[in-house]
Amino acid sequence: MSGLISHRIEMNLSKLSKVEQQVAQLILDKGHAIAQLSTQEIAKQAQTSPASVVRFCRSMGLKGVPELKMALSAESGQDKMTGYYDIRSDEAPDILIRKLKANxxxxxxxxxAMVDVKQLQTIADKMVEAETIFIFGIGASWLVAEDFMQKWLRLGKHVYAVQDTHLMATIMTTAPKKAMFFGISYSGETREVIKLRDIAKFNGIQTVSLTGFGSNTLNREVDHVLQTSHAPEAFLRSAATSSRTAQMFIVDSLFYVYAAKDIARTQQLLQETRGTIADLK
Known part of the structure; x- marks a missing residue:
């Protein structure tokens, strides 16, 4: 079975409860034929209850069975998806590059497929109101945080993205009332990011998380949640290529939504900063 919803199920299969895994396996086995069944029929074939089928849908980020069936029906008309590939020993460079493109x-x-547009709009509105924005991530997530900072600095926002956790904690302790904290962690379990989230909440700072899909510690206690796809674990994951790509995509999407709110001012500020940089060359 191929397509967006099936990939989402495959990527999160191990995170589901045993009962939800029964529903997931049935869908992976039968594909778009499930779209022709009622909730009761799906439950019977998965040897579980209708309530468990509904819970499964919600675990997959869907509102219910009707949305699941719509996704499966839409999938049946698609060409086979590109899929995910890991690298192997002594593969030719052109094959490796094609695998990277596919991933x-x-x-x-x-x-x-899982972007919540309303959530992006809400966060963008809050960012307009915010006097200061704090961004924190570690490892590959730091690269995303740094890119995030550079984008909004060019639009005149006061943005802090620092790697020193003590310094970040200190700055947030003296933050103005209208401030926001973005915690970036693909797993949602990075200890330092979670601790800084707690400090932000203690100081009355609005909190936003950017993590991989699924429930995690960071997401459970923030004001707004942004999530990316969760690629299958593989050797290639050690380079964090897929997670970084997904996180950058969300940040860029948020930037577009934010910038479009006042496109004339955005263009003016970008032109001014571009001119300043040109003078340095």
Whole structure:
């Protein structure tokens, strides 16, 4: 079975409860034929209850069985998805590059399928009101945080993205009332990010998380949640290529939504900062 919803199920299969896994396996086995069944029929074939089928749908980020059936029906008319690939020993460079392209395309497709546009709009509105924005991530997530900072600095926002946790904690302790904290962690379990989230909440700072899909510690106690697709674990994951691509995509999407709120001012500020940089060359 191929397509966006099936990839989402495959990527999160191990995170589901035993009962939900029964529903997931039935869908993976029968594909779009499930779209022709009622909730009761799905439950019977999965040897579980209708309530468990509904819970499964919600675990997959769907509102219910009707949305699941719509996704499966839409999938049946699609060409086979590119999919995810890991590298192997002594593969030719052209094959490796094609695999990277396939992984990138699949990551973007899967992340796009779960983007909550209303959530992006809400966060963008809050960012307009915010006097200061704090961003924190570690490892590959730091690269995303740094890119995040550079984008909004060019639009005149006061943005802090620092790698020193003590310094970040100190700055947030003296933050103005209208401030926001973005915690970036693909797993949602990075200890330092979670601790800084707690400090932000203690100081009355609005909190936003950017994590991989699924329930995690960071997401459970923030004001707003942004999530990316969760690629299958593989050797290639050690380079964090898929997660970084997905996170950058969400940040860029948020930037577009934010910038479009006052496109004339955005263009003016970008032109001014571009001119300043040109003078340095």
């Amino acid at each position: 990138t395309i699949q990551t973007l497709e899967d992340t796009l």
